[in-house]
Amino acid sequence: xxxxxxxxxxxxxxxxxxxxxxxxxxxxxxxxxxxxxxxxxxxxxxxxxxxxxxxxxxxxxxxxxxxxxxxxxxxxxxxxxxxxxxxxxxxxxxxxxxxxxxxxxxxxxxxxxxxxxxxxxxxxxxxxxxxxxxxxxxxxxxxxxxxxxxxxxxxxxxxxxxxxxxxxxxxxxxxxxxxxxxxxxxxxxxxxxxxxxxxxxxxxxxxxxx
Amino acid sequence: xxxxxxxxxxxxxxxxxxxxxxxxxxxxxxxxxxxxxxxxxxxxxxxxxxxxxxxxxxxxxxxxxxxxxxxxxxxxxxxxxxxxxxxxxxxxxxxxxxxxxxxxxxxxxxxxxxxxxxxxxxxxxxxxxxxxxxxxxxxxxxxxxxxxxxxxxxxxxxxxxxxxxxxxxxxxxxxxxxxxxxxxxxxxxxxxxxxxxxxxxxxxxxxxxx
Numbered sequence: 001x002x003x004x005x006x007x008x009x010x011x012x013x014x015x016x017x018x019x020x021x022x023x024x025x026x027x028x029x030x031x032x033x034x035x036x037x038x039x040x041x042x043x044x045x046x047x048x049x050x051x052x053x054x055x056x057x058x059x060x061x062x063x064x065x066x067x068x069x070x071x072x073x074x075x076x077x078x079x080x081x082x083x084x085x086x087x088x089x090x091x092x093x094x095x096x097x098x099x100x101x102x103x104x105x106x107x108x109x110x111x112x113x114x115x116x117x118x119x120x121x122x123x124x125x126x127x128x129x130x131x132x133x134x135x136x137x138x139x140x141x142x143x144x145x146x147x148x149x150x151x152x153x154x155x156x157x158x159x160x161x162x163x164x165x166x167x168x169x170x171x172x173x174x175x176x177x178x179x180x181x182x183x184x185x186x187x188x189x190x191x192x193x194x195x196x197x198x199x200x201x202x203x204x205x206x207x208x209x210x
Numbered sequence: 211x212x213x214x215x216x217x218x219x220x221x222x223x224x225x226x227x228x229x230x231x232x233x234x235x236x237x238x239x240x241x242x243x244x245x246x247x248x249x250x251x252x253x254x255x256x257x258x259x260x261x262x263x264x265x266x267x268x269x270x271x272x273x274x275x276x277x278x279x280x281x282x283x284x285x286x287x288x289x290x291x292x293x294x295x296x297x298x299x300x301x302x303x304x305x306x307x308x309x310x311x312x313x314x315x316x317x318x319x320x321x322x323x324x325x326x327x328x329x330x331x332x333x334x335x336x337x338x339x340x341x342x343x344x345x346x347x348x349x350x351x352x353x354x355x356x357x358x359x360x361x362x363x364x365x366x367x368x369x370x371x372x373x374x375x376x377x378x379x380x381x382x383x384x385x386x387x388x389x390x391x392x393x394x395x396x397x398x399x400x401x402x403x404x405x406x407x408x409x410x411x412x413x414x415x416x417x418x419x420x
Contacts, residue, residue, distance in 0.1 A: 004304070006277050008262040015255040020243050026231070031262070032300060033230050035275065039263050045225040046259035049244065052218040053252035056245065065216050065245065072215060090242060094214070 004028075009035070061132060063108040063125045064093050079105055082139035084132065086158065088112050088146055096144065104142075107132070112150040113157055121157060129158070133165050140168040147174060214238075219245070271342060273318040273335045274303050289315055292349035294342065296368060298322050298356055306354065314352075317342070322360040323367055331367060339368070343375050350378040357384060 004010040009031055016027035034042050058064070059071035066072070073079055083104030087093055093106050109124045132138060141162055145151040155171065162169055175193035176185050185193075214220040219241055226237035244252050268274070269281035276282070283289055293314025297303055303316050319334045342348060351372055355361040365381065372379055385403035386395050395403075 005281060005283070006262075006266055006275050008258070008266050008277065009275060011258040012262045015258045018251070018255075019240050021236070021239075028301075028304075029231075030229050034259065034263065035266065035300075041228070042259055042263035045228075046256045046263075048218070048221040048225045049252055049256035049259075052216075052222045052241070053244065053249050053256075056216055056218050065219060067216050067218065090245075091238075094238075 061128075062106045063110060063128070064106055065090055073105055079103055080136060082137055083142060084129070084136070084138050084140075085142040085144050086129065087144050088151070088154075092144060102142075104140075105136070109145075109154070112145055112148070112154040114150040114153075124154075126158065126161070130161070130165075133162075133167065138167065140170060143169065143171040271338075272316045273320060273338070274316055275300055283315055289313055290346060292347055293352060294339070294346070294348050294350070295352040295354050296339065297354050298361070298364075302354060312352075314350075315346070319355075319364070322355055322358070322364040324360040324363075334364075336368065336371070340371070340375075343372075343377065348377065350380060353379065353381040 004013065012031045012034070013024060013027045016022055016030055017024045019027075022030070034045070055067070057066050057069065059066040059074055060069055061074045062071060064071050064073065081104050083102075084107050085096060085102055085104060086107045086109060087096065088109055088111060090108060093108060096102050096106075107125070107129050109126060111119055111124055113119060113121055113124065129141075133141075141158075143155050143158060145154050159169055173196060174189065175196065176182065176190060182190065214223065222241045222244070223234060223237045226232055226240055227234045229237075232240070244255070265277070267276050267279065269276040269284055270279055271284045272281060274281050274283065291314050293312070294317050295306060295312055295314060296317045296319060297306065298319050298321060300318060303318060306312050306316075317335070317339050319336060321329055321334055323329060323331055323334065339351075343351075351368075353365050353368060355364050369379055383406060384399065385406065386392065386400060392400065
């Protein structure tokens with residue numbers, strides 16, 4: 001245990017080292033850095049954390065983070081194109097938004113079904129997808145969950161739930177990343193990309209649409 | 211720029227990414243982690259930062275961090291052994307305390323003389339060493355500054371300042387680390403360790419004292 005000489009410093013170090021990927025050494029380095037900063041800087045950080053935790057809300061439709069009851073994507077009428085993309089987490093919304101390829105709405109499950117961790121369908125935002133399908137005239141649900149056993153289980157569970165609605169249910173393509181060398185790709189991904197091969201003129205057309 | 215969907219989240223990410231070694235991606239990961247934690251956890255972190263910055267003080271004798279006007283080392287009479295170890299930074303106090311080999315007091319300069327960065331002797335806690343020498347009956351000053359050009363300059367500056375006091379002025383030994391293979395040591399360190407070689411029976415005696 002380090003000799004810290006101040007209970008305030010010691011408290012900051014122990015709080016910071018609870019963060020993922022930050023050990024005691026990094027926490028101490030960060031704390032000492034903050035001590036050298038002007039008080040206003042540290043106050044800005046401390047207060048931004050408190051404000052975030054108390055003020056951030058989750059959109060009542062899609063469960064994405066939001067500053068208001070309904071998020072910006074759900075209030076944006078140009079994004080009401082009949083598509084909902086189902087993702088596991090908030091980060092996934094950001095990742096898809098960065099692509100600029102999707103102009104529909106999201107639905108954040110808040111995780112995937114994982115019996116090992118005691119997470120069942122009722123712990124996730126699954127039921128709340130159903131009312132959206134008629135309310136928002138959804139014609140396609142795009143499943144973009146992780147490619148794990150848990151993700152596949154959740155995909156299948158959702159598929160069964162959505163079947164009666166007579167929708168187009170799709171899942172994002174898995175395949176070789178752009179720019180990757182074939183020899184370094186794992187065999188499952190490469191195999192999948194062979195099974196799911198596309199007509200070449202189809203890919204040409206899609207590239208030109210963008 | 212990321213699509214963050216909340217000005218509170220966006221503020222936290224920009225504050226966290228000001229920290230050393232934390233980029234925007236890590237900041238976002240940390241912020242989303244904090245969002246998933248119970249509110250009390252985030253409050254504990256935010257408040258500990260604010261408390262640290264407002265309550266921590268610097269010891270008026272040694273300039274180490276302290277919760278009171280005079281730090282625990284300076285108030286501890288068993289550490290008044292006539293030795294002062296001069297270090298550049300608070301972290302160095304911690305590093306020396308971890309060794310358990312030093313039982314005197316410290317003096318934290320708050321940096322080293324660096325004309326390139328505009329840091330002169332008056333920007334550092336140098337003058338405040340002098341009154342301590344008679345007040346605390348100091349017989350030895352141990353210089354433990356970094357082995358850089360700036361550290362050497364500061365060493366020399368202090369040496370000249372301390373010369374009139376008729377003290378023992380020492381500097382920590384530079385040499386091959388314990389457990390290191392000679393072939394991997396840089397030549398300056400290895401060369402220094404040859405120049406500063408010690409009588410073997412001397413090292414035996416010192417090891418047994420501990």
